Amino acid sequence: MYADNRVMQRVGGAHAGEPFWCHVTGRAIDRAAPHAAGIWTFEDLSAQRPVTAPLTAREREVAAQLMQGLTSKAIGRVLGISHRTVEIYRARLMRKYGASTAADLVQKLMGGV
Numbered sequence: 001m002y003a004d005n006r007v008m009q010r011v012g013g014a015h016a017g018e019p020f021w022c023h024v025t026g027r028a029i030d031r032a033a034p035h036a037a038g039i040w041t042f043e044d045l046s047a048q049r050p051v052t053a054p055l056t057a058r059e060r061e062v063a064a065q066l067m068q069g070l071t072s073k074a075i076g077r078v079l080g081i082s083h084r085t086v087e088i089y090r091a092r093l094m095r096k097y098g099a100s101t102a103a104d105l106v107q108k109l110m111g112g113v
Contacts, residue, residue: 019054020044021044022045024042025043026038026039026041055093055096059089059093062075066093066102066105067106069106072086072087072090090102093109
């Protein structure tokens with residue numbers, strides 16, 4: 001089973017293309033072939049956690065990993081990029097969210113602004 005909070009983009013409707021926070025939960029139908037088929041649910045968290053800064057796709061990926069408590073090196077391994085590149089993205093996120101420390105950034109990403 002997989003569960004995570006992520007910033008996604010709306011696909012259709014009046015708000016198409018707008019970013020929003022959602023809670024994602026997924027489960028493989030066949031554990032022997034987990035990528036063959038699965039069931040996914042997406043809970044819209046817009047009311048509790050509005051997106052306050054427009055993020056690039058990579059910034060959203062780094063933000064999601066930061067919220068999981070991973071270090072720059074661990075995030076780099078997960079995303080297939082160097083830890084220095086992760087630090088650059090983290091600095092951009094800190095600037096966009098007006099965070100002074102990594103802990104402050106995580107708190108703001110988690111909706112504690």
